[in-house]
Amino acid sequence: MxxxxxxxxxYTIFGTxxxxxxxxxxxxxxxxxxxxxxxxxxxxxxxxTLVILFFMGVKYNTPLTKVVAASGFLWLIILFGxxxxxxxxxxxxxxxxx
Amino acid sequence: MLQHHFFxxxxxxxxxxxxxWVFLVTEVMFFGGLFMAYILYRSMYPDAWLAGSHELNEMLxxxxxxxxxxxSLTMALAVRAAxxxxxxxxxxxxxxxxxxxxxxxxxxYFEYAAKFEHHxxxxxxxxxxxxxxxxxxxxxxxxxxxxxxxxxxxGIVLMLIILRMAWKGRFSAEYYGPVEVSGLYxxxxxxxxxxxxxxxxxxxxxx
Numbered sequence: 001m002x003x004x005x006x007x008x009x010x011y012t013i014f015g016t017x018x019x020x021x022x023x024x025x026x027x028x029x030x031x032x033x034x035x036x037x038x039x040x041x042x043x044x045x046x047x048x049t050l051v052i053l054f055f056m057g058v059k060y061n062t063p064l065t066k067v068v069a070a071s072g073f074l075w076l077i078i079l080f081g082x083x084x085x086x087x088x089x090x091x092x093x094x095x096x097x098x
Numbered sequence: 099m100l101q102h103h104f105f106x107x108x109x110x111x112x113x114x115x116x117x118x119w120v121f122l123v124t125e126v127m128f129f130g131g132l133f134m135a136y137i138l139y140r141s142m143y144p145d146a147w148l149a150g151s152h153e154l155n156e157m158l159x160x161x162x163x164x165x166x167x168x169x170s171l172t173m174a175l176a177v178r179a180a181x182x183x184x185x186x187x188x189x190x191x192x193x194x195x196x197x198x199x200x201x202x203x204x205x206x207y208f209e210y211a212a213k214f215e216h217h218x219x220x221x222x223x224x225x226x227x228x229x230x231x232x233x234x235x236x237x238x239x240x241x242x243x244x245x246x247x248x249x250x251x252x253g254i255v256l257m258l259i260i261l262r263m264a265w266k267g268r269f270s271a272e273y274y275g276p277v278e279v280s281g282l283y284x285x286x287x288x289x290x291x292x293x294x295x296x297x298x299x300x301x302x303x304x305x
Contacts, residue, residue, distance in 0.1 A: 004181045005174075014171040021163050021295075025156070028300035036304055040296035048289045055174045056285045057278075065116050072123035076130045083134055087141070 003060035143231040150235030151302035159299035169198035180274035188264040
């Protein structure tokens with residue numbers, strides 16, 4: 001619990017976050033077809049993971065805290081998955097008034 | 099500093115951090131509902147999303163992204179300063195965090211003002227030449243960034259309280275829970291922006 005990270009680690013994470021911000025702005029200018037948003041989200045997820053693991057120190061927390069932290073994102077995936085699974089498949093059965 | 103219902107300082111800190119994470123999970127779900135609305139309506143009106151995104155100022159959004167990353171660095175350094183018992187480190191880094199947070203809100207103010215000027219605020223004054231579906235995009239833009247900005251205001255107030263406690267020398271290597279837990283909140287708000295920036299500002303750039 002009382003893990004103290006070095007300042008160097010924080011500066012490294014900071015530098016990576018800034019670099020990834022530049023990368024995401026640059027890649028947004030390239031037409032990747034349907035892949036633009038997934039790539040942007042992958043970069044954002046990578047940045048968020050760095051913040052969670054190192055700035056928030058979850059890497060050094062107890063297993064219980066890690067599970068609780070992960071649970072929020074698990075439920076988010078369930079929310080997105082089931083809702084879009086419903087909306088995107090409504091037209092398949094030709095049900096009027098979707 | 100040790101409350102009577104804990105065995106030791108380590109357990110007390112662990113409980114605080116766990117409790118904060120439970121709260122942050124509710125925050126993830128809270129913002130998650132808005133992201134859900136974003137995904138659903140974007141899948142229904144993709145063109146309105148691209149056209150709406152073109153109206154946002156990518157430069158200001160990018161500057162704010164960098165400002166928040168700076169604030170997360172100073173926040174992490176403030177927690178570290180408390181851990182190693184540096185009074186100066188805590189005070190300087192907390193003040194810097196508050197300054198970066200304030201810069202973010204000032205930039206946001208200018209962005210919002212421009213949206214009002216350009217008739218991009220949903221409602222009776224929305225530009226009639228535009229596809230009405232774009233009002234959905236701007237409704238979500240204002241709701242998502244507005245609630246995020248509200249979290250920033252709460253975060254700044256929180257940091258002022260923590261700064262006052264740090265100034266009085268309340269924190270040490272043994273007791274720094276409040277700095278740590280407030281820091282978790284601050285980083286969470288930064289994470290929300292990490293997703294908002296590409297999803298709102300950058301989606302139409304390749305057209």
